[in-house]
Amino acid sequence: MKGKKMMQLKKLVTICIAASMLTLSFAGCGGNENEKDSQVSDVESSQEGSTVVDTSTEENGPDLSEQVELVFYLYGDAPADMKKVEDKINEILLEKINATISFRHTTYTDALSKYKMVLSSGEDCDLIYTANWLEYANLAAKQAFYPLDELLDTCMPEVKALFTEEVWNAMRIDGTIYSVPDAGRTTYGGRLHVWREDLRKKYDLPVPDTFENLEAYLEGVKANEPEQTLIARNTSTSTTSTFKTFDGVTLKTFYSPYQKGYYSLDVDYSNPSELFDYWHSDLFKEDMEAMKRWADKGFWSKNILSHKPEGDISNGGEVITNCNYAQYLTFRETVEKEHPDWELAYVVREELTGVATPQHPTTDGTAIAFNSKNPERAAMALQLFMTDAELERLLLYGIEGEHYTVDANGYYVDGPQNANYPYEGSSAWSLKNAEIDLIKESSQEMYDLHAELGEIAKASGYPMVDILSGFREDSSAYSAERAALVSVLVEYLTPLQAGMVEDVDAAIEEFLEAAETAGLSMIQDSYKEQWADYCEQYGY
Amino acid sequence: MKKNGKHLFIKDLKKNWVLWLMLMPVTAFFLINNYLPMVGIYFAFTDFNFRDGLFGSPFVGLKNFEFLWKSNILWRLTRNTILYNIVFILLGNVCQAFMAILVSLLSCKRFKKITQTMIFMPYFTSYVILSVVVYNLFNYENGLINGIVTNMGHEPINFYGTPAYWPFLITFFHIWKGLGYGMVVYLATILGISNELHEAAIVDGANILQRIKYIIIPHIKPTFIILLLYAIGGIMRGQFQLFYQIVGNNGLLFETTDIIDTYVYRVSTTSMEFGMGTAAGLYQSVFGLVLVVTVNWLIKRKDDELALF
Numbered sequence: 112m113k114g115k116k117m118m119q120l121k122k123l124v125t126i127c128i129a130a131s132m133l134t135l136s137f138a139g140c141g142g143n144e145n146e147k148d149s150q151v152s153d154v155e156s157s158q159e160g161s162t163v164v165d166t167s168t169e170e171n172g173p174d175l176s177e178q179v180e181l182v183f184y185l186y187g188d189a190p191a192d193m194k195k196v197e198d199k200i201n202e203i204l205l206e207k208i209n210a211t212i213s214f215r216h217t218t219y220t221d222a223l224s225k226y227k228m229v230l231s232s233g234e235d236c237d238l239i240y241t242a243n244w245l246e247y248a249n250l251a252a253k254q255a256f257y258p259l260d261e262l263l264d265t266c267m268p269e270v271k272a273l274f275t276e277e278v279w280n281a282m283r284i285d286g287t288i289y290s291v292p293d294a295g296r297t298t299y300g301g302r303l304h305v306w307r308e309d310l311r312k313k314y315d316l317p318v319p320d321t322f323e324n325l326e327a328y329l330e331g332v333k334a335n336e337p338e339q340t341l342i343a344r345n346t347s348t349s350t351t352s353t354f355k356t357f358d359g360v361t362l363k364t365f366y367s368p369y370q371k372g373y374y375s376l377d378v379d380y381s382n383p384s385e386l387f388d389y390w391h392s393d394l395f396k397e398d399m400e401a402m403k404r405w406a407d408k409g410f411w412s413k414n415i416l417s418h419k420p421e422g423d424i425s426n427g428g429e430v431i432t433n434c435n436y437a438q439y440l441t442f443r444e445t446v447e448k449e450h451p452d453w454e455l456a457y458v459v460r461e462e463l464t465g466v467a468t469p470q471h472p473t474t475d476g477t478a479i480a481f482n483s484k485n486p487e488r489a490a491m492a493l494q495l496f497m498t499d500a501e502l503e504r505l506l507l508y509g510i511e512g513e514h515y516t517v518d519a520n521g522y523y524v525d526g527p528q529n530a531n532y533p534y535e536g537s538s539a540w541s542l543k544n545a546e547i548d549l550i551k552e553s554s555q556e557m558y559d560l561h562a563e564l565g566e567i568a569k570a571s572g573y574p575m576v577d578i579l580s581g582f583r584e585d586s587s588a589y590s591a592e593r594a595a596l597v598s599v600l601v602e603y604l605t606p607l608q609a610g611m612v613e614d615v616d617a618a619i620e621e622f623l624e625a626a627e628t629a630g631l632s633m634i635q636d637s638y639k640e641q642w643a644d645y646c647e648q649y650g651y
Numbered sequence: 652m653k654k655n656g657k658h659l660f661i662k663d664l665k666k667n668w669v670l671w672l673m674l675m676p677v678t679a680f681f682l683i684n685n686y687l688p689m690v691g692i693y694f695a696f697t698d699f700n701f702r703d704g705l706f707g708s709p710f711v712g713l714k715n716f717e718f719l720w721k722s723n724i725l726w727r728l729t730r731n732t733i734l735y736n737i738v739f740i741l742l743g744n745v746c747q748a749f750m751a752i753l754v755s756l757l758s759c760k761r762f763k764k765i766t767q768t769m770i771f772m773p774y775f776t777s778y779v780i781l782s783v784v785v786y787n788l789f790n791y792e793n794g795l796i797n798g799i800v801t802n803m804g805h806e807p808i809n810f811y812g813t814p815a816y817w818p819f820l821i822t823f824f825h826i827w828k829g830l831g832y833g834m835v836v837y838l839a840t841i842l843g844i845s846n847e848l849h850e851a852a853i854v855d856g857a858n859i860l861q862r863i864k865y866i867i868i869p870h871i872k873p874t875f876i877i878l879l880l881y882a883i884g885g886i887m888r889g890q891f892q893l894f895y896q897i898v899g900n901n902g903l904l905f906e907t908t909d910i911i912d913t914y915v916y917r918v919s920t921t922s923m924e925f926g927m928g929t930a931a932g933l934y935q936s937v938f939g940l941v942l943v944v945t946v947n948w949l950i951k952r953k954d955d956e957l958a959l960f
Contacts, residue, residue: 250701254703346899356900412792416899417899591714591717592718594918611903
């Protein structure tokens with residue numbers, strides 16, 4: 112038995128070497144590649160070279176002879192039975208690649224700060240969850256992750272085969288792949304406005320499919336149930352995507368066909384190369400006036416900037432929310448359980464605006480940390496998690512029969528111990544593989560919706576790509592200005608968006624003046640230049 | 652003198668080696684925790700990336716400091732930080748000394764203990780809880796204060812939208828929280844005053860106010876000054892927790908509540924620049940150092956005994 116495995120190993124190593132030599136020679140030939148690329152492959156080739164020496168001197172597969180311990184960092188909180196599942200996983204991993212793995216979670220609060228801490232402090236970390244909303248591109252550009260191009264060929268050929276070259280290109284940062292995307296079902300944005308339908312019916316209010324109707328709906332609820340909290344939204348300093356600082360403003364921008372870009376430079380997908388300067392437009396003024404009107408009408412608390420009210424739509428904490436379909440399903444499930452007399456309904460943004468784009472591959476991914484001591488073994492583990500049904504399901508759903516069961520139609524059903532390891536409770540979303548994973552019967556409708564959205568996307572000019580998410584900004588030329596601008600946003604834009612200013616016109620003027628001092632136009636100019644290059648490069 | 656100095660040191664080492672040995676752990680502690688991390692100051696001058704590490708990353712000079720004055724708020728941040736700290740230090744110490752005098756003069760032992768414990772309690776509340784307390788007192792819709800105000804027939808006050816209230820509120824809660832802890836030092840000093848002095852004063856017909864003025868206050872004056880000097884070293888260090896928990900990201904209040912620490916937190920959590928955070932920290936430290944040296948020099952000119960060094 113053992114001999115056979117050794118033989119297999121030897122074979123694997125030989126293939127690995129052969130493949131790496133092949134890529135090496137290609138890298139050598141590629142004279143027309145830009146400088147950065149060849150530099151990266153130089154570094155890799157020297158590393159690869161040393162591995163080649165290692166393997167050739169030790170005949171019997173040195174890679175797996177030594178048992179190693181890997182660390183996998185995941186987002187969010189660990190489910191109660193994580194340790195139990197981890198032990199099960201380790202039994203399999205020990206047998207297959209002579210490694211054990213321990214899972215660590217970042218917890219939800221301050222996850223990004225913890226990511227940076229883990230990656231910069233040299234803490235043990237081999238595999239790590241990445242996401243574009245956790246600054247994958249920035250971290251990768253700062254060399255926080257291990258370059259994967261070689262490893263994909265040598266240790267993860269099955270993973271490499273899961274995706275098209277187009278997807279791999281989308282994962283590249285400065286020409287190098289640093290993260291493996293999830294292979295789950297394609298989704299298309301799918302932003303929803305979800306509201307309390309029972310209240311709407313009770314007071315005979317309009318369906319909030321336009322901004323005016325939404326306002327009328329909220330007004331109606333306010334007039335009839337003055338004690339009910341209408342909107343409970345957060346403030347944030349998030350700059351990763353939309354430069355929104357008060358979340359409530361999404362209730363207005365929801366109806367706009369523009370995709371929110373950086374530095375208020377929005378993108379219209381009918382003409383992507385032309386950027387729309389939102390902050391200097393009448394639309395911005397109109398939006399801010401609407402927000403002020405809402406605040407004056409008491410649609411949200413006057414303290415909202417300091418304190419977000421507790422609760423969400425499923426427990427009466429608010430009457431309208433902006434979320435994705437998966438969140439809507441969770442809300443609906445809670446409402447059905449706790450408040451059977453309530454009812455939720457929704458409209459889909461893409462259906463209102465006629466613009467749908469697929470989720471960008473960088474949304475979920477798994478990377479190998481740069482300070483990983485065993486990148487090869489980590490890569491092998493990653494491949495197993497993504498292609499071995501037993502391992503993938505263990506990590507995503509827990510132990511079969513205990514945490515979940517599979518029904519006759521192949522759907523996932525909650526098991527008796529489900530609370531200790533709920534569906535995808537380990538937050539290992541990046542390991543999903545549509546071929547082998549399980550879905551709940553209730554989410555079938557979500558995938559049906561995404562299929563519909565796919566049709567909308569097809570009708571648009573760019574059905575396969577999300578242009579905006581594919582763009583990576585290089586802010587190094589204006590990092591000081593950017594940092595200053597972020598502070599200006601929190602101070603001046605937040606009150607505007609929350610409608611907490613006396614005079615909207617004056618406040619906008621003051622805001623733009625402060626932004627200008629911080630260097631807004633210089634940033635915008637540089638950004639526009641980069642954007643033009645990007646559009647030209649990809650032909651948008 | 653210098654040659655002698657070196658000679659004396661070796662002699663002293665031989666003679667008092669046990670004492671030197673006992674000094675070792677403290678020295679190690681400060682070396683590891685206070686001096687070694689100083690190497691990290693270099694972060695402030697680099698464009699950090701993970702692969703090249705601290706010393707391999709490219710040197711960028713003062714570029715990381717630029718963001719501090721780019722938005723023209725360096726002055727406001729420095730002003731807020733220093734003013735708050737001056738008020739915290741002066742008013743805080745005065746209140747603590749005052750409470751210590753009051754408590755020390757209580758004659759019922761049980762009542763004295765209970766009072767002291769009660770005053771000490773807030774020190775143990777976390778800032779998160781403090782922020783909830785503040786919110787429940789001052790929020791617009793159903794805060795306690797606004798409940799009273801509306802019941803008296805007035806319009807509710809929008810505390811969370813008016814920066815002018817917050818210097819007073821923050822100062823009040825800071826002093827309230829630290830009162831019991833700071834009081835202990837003064838209480839110890841007062842208890843150290845010989846009883847004979849009091850007895851003699853009573854025989855001489857001094858009333859309680861005169862005893863406070865002529866016996867207690869002169870005795871706690873050195874303590875007051877030393878605590879003041881220590882505190883000045885940290886005058887550029889804001890109470891991050893206090894401000895961040897109470898004010899959070901409420902831009903409406905920044906005019907009077909934004910301090911260097913909260914600003915640096917906002918900037919460094921929203922951008923990937925490690926250098927900028929360090930740069931701001933360095934600015935605080937250098938400014939603080941200059942301040943301490945200056946104040947110490949001023950005090951030394953007046954009274955050599957009271958100076959720190």
